[in-house]
Amino acid sequence: MVRMKTILVAINAKYEHESLAAWYLKAACRKSGLDLTVLQHSINDSVQKIWTAILDEEPDVACFSCYIWNRILVQNLIADLKKVRPDTVVVVGGPEVCYDEAAADFKAYGADYVIRGEGESRLPRLLLQLEGKAGSGEASWQDEGREAEDFVSPFIPEYLERVRDRIAYIESSRGCPYNCSYCLSSIDRGLRCFPLEEVYQGIDALVGAGARVIKFIDRSFNVHRHALEIWEYIRKFSPETITFHFEVNPDRLSDRQMEALAAMPPGLMQIEAGIQSTNLETLKAISRSMDVDRALENLKKIMAWGNIHVHTDLIAGLPFEDMDSFKESFNAVYAVRTHHLQLGFLKLLHGTRIRREAEKHQYRFRSYPPYEVLSNRYLTAKDILTLKGIEEVLDRFYNSGRLNLTLAYAETLFPSAFDFYHKLSCWLKERNLLFMPLAAIRLYELLRDFSLDAGADPQLLESLLGLDYVCSLRTTAIPETLLMAGEKQTGLAVLEPWEFADREWIDSVGKNRFRKRVIGLEAFCPVIKKGNIEYKRSRVVVDTQKTDPVTGRATMTVA
Numbered sequence: 001m002v003r004m005k006t007i008l009v010a011i012n013a014k015y016e017h018e019s020l021a022a023w024y025l026k027a028a029c030r031k032s033g034l035d036l037t038v039l040q041h042s043i044n045d046s047v048q049k050i051w052t053a054i055l056d057e058e059p060d061v062a063c064f065s066c067y068i069w070n071r072i073l074v075q076n077l078i079a080d081l082k083k084v085r086p087d088t089v090v091v092v093g094g095p096e097v098c099y100d101e102a103a104a105d106f107k108a109y110g111a112d113y114v115i116r117g118e119g120e121s122r123l124p125r126l127l128l129q130l131e132g133k134a135g136s137g138e139a140s141w142q143d144e145g146r147e148a149e150d151f152v153s154p155f156i157p158e159y160l161e162r163v164r165d166r167i168a169y170i171e172s173s174r175g176c177p178y179n180c181s182y183c184l185s186s187i188d189r190g191l192r193c194f195p196l197e198e199v200y201q202g203i204d205a206l207v208g209a210g211a212r213v214i215k216f217i218d219r220s221f222n223v224h225r226h227a228l229e230i231w232e233y234i235r236k237f238s239p240e241t242i243t244f245h246f247e248v249n250p251d252r253l254s255d256r257q258m259e260a261l262a263a264m265p266p267g268l269m270q271i272e273a274g275i276q277s278t279n280l281e282t283l284k285a286i287s288r289s290m291d292v293d294r295a296l297e298n299l300k301k302i303m304a305w306g307n308i309h310v311h312t313d314l315i316a317g318l319p320f321e322d323m324d325s326f327k328e329s330f331n332a333v334y335a336v337r338t339h340h341l342q343l344g345f346l347k348l349l350h351g352t353r354i355r356r357e358a359e360k361h362q363y364r365f366r367s368y369p370p371y372e373v374l375s376n377r378y379l380t381a382k383d384i385l386t387l388k389g390i391e392e393v394l395d396r397f398y399n400s401g402r403l404n405l406t407l408a409y410a411e412t413l414f415p416s417a418f419d420f421y422h423k424l425s426c427w428l429k430e431r432n433l434l435f436m437p438l439a440a441i442r443l444y445e446l447l448r449d450f451s452l453d454a455g456a457d458p459q460l461l462e463s464l465l466g467l468d469y470v471c472s473l474r475t476t477a478i479p480e481t482l483l484m485a486g487e488k489q490t491g492l493a494v495l496e497p498w499e500f501a502d503r504e505w506i507d508s509v510g511k512n513r514f515r516k517r518v519i520g521l522e523a524f525c526p527v528i529k530k531g532n533i534e535y536k537r538s539r540v541v542v543d544t545q546k547t548d549p550v551t552g553r554a555t556m557t558v559a
């Protein structure tokens, strides 16, 4: 009997992300008496660094976890490894091997075994077979047979040591009961919930290990039976500087779940809600079961409470969604004014129904990961480029959270939010600035120049940019370039804050420290009247050390 040296190579999309899969596998192998060394890298590491780490281990068995972001790299590493260590047994698993032809595709690069489906039971069985401690033949390790009761916690000490100040992942259920045609989760066998006590222990372990964000990777968190209990459980961490992230189906939030969200301490929780499209024909074609009106209504309520960070998603390139239709979807979701709106592009993933139906909708897509749409029956390749430009400016300007007040005004100069972002992207492109790196101050200057070109009121614009600048960057110094120096009538006047701030407050902080921390301004400030924004010349104080726990922006008080 030989003891093998086994490594598991996990190449993550970013350094901040720590693959959970690798640690599940290590924990499962340990439970079966097997040892496995995890090599964690990110795609930003050099190939040489990853290659050196692999060779230094002199592995008998090398396992690779394969995703769309690392597939090409993994294929190349396997091919190289087989050239110099032909006897090393190569095993590949992960979402990128979930389709029928995956085994042939990866074996062409030198893989010996391709594990399809969940690896927690299959990998230990395969390794035991390779060590000669189990039967032979594929059937003995590739069959189904892992139930929720076989739960193995991935939160072993080696993992916990790595998550301090980083994003840590956890799951309380696996699979999804829905069947969206573009999604790999729809292929799983329904929804399985993990034991609640194990989930609580996982949360405690991650909080204790100092994780900054704990992200539940459950695909539709609120449809599983433990959602309310888990939301209740995390409330006890409210004084900590930790955030919990959940993916929810916003139209499925029950009244009790909405009540639980309303009562959540500010800043403790983030939710991500995929809307994808508001076109009913599109939703039907992709089998996405969603009551769009209810979803948007619930999200509006949550935004009005102001205690939860909300992220929404749209997907461009879905069936029956042409430019007019996408514009409607965009405007409807944008109107909710969530903190983050992500415009993604359809990926035709291996194993999904939409990929099988590609010809029906004349999909042209990249034949290599991430298999992104290039054009279809409804959008030309140029339309997709237009939407890419909109995605870029949406991300830079809206999702940065730095320009909330100015954007809310500048958008009103255009027929719709979609038109505003479209024109802004064209304006930047004409100046060779689209897709270029820009310093933070340039965002304010460019939005000012673009808005002035579109007919904005200069004084109102100056006010809003100044307020956005001090609130989002939490500073008491406004750069000269944002002020209309020398103009007779300026939109923004910087005042000594103690001229109108509360005397007791100044005394409690001390005059010098108060000056560094607080800025007084006279500016046109937005006021909501009967649901509409009006602008009123007011004196405001901005305390740069008092921030909104959800947005991170400094608070502004009208004096």
Ligand code: SF4
Pocket: 176, 177, 178, 179, 180, 183, 184, 185, 186, 219, 220, 274, 288
């Ligand atoms: S609801 Fe979300 S996770 Fe479930 S199948 Fe649809 S896209 Fe996938």
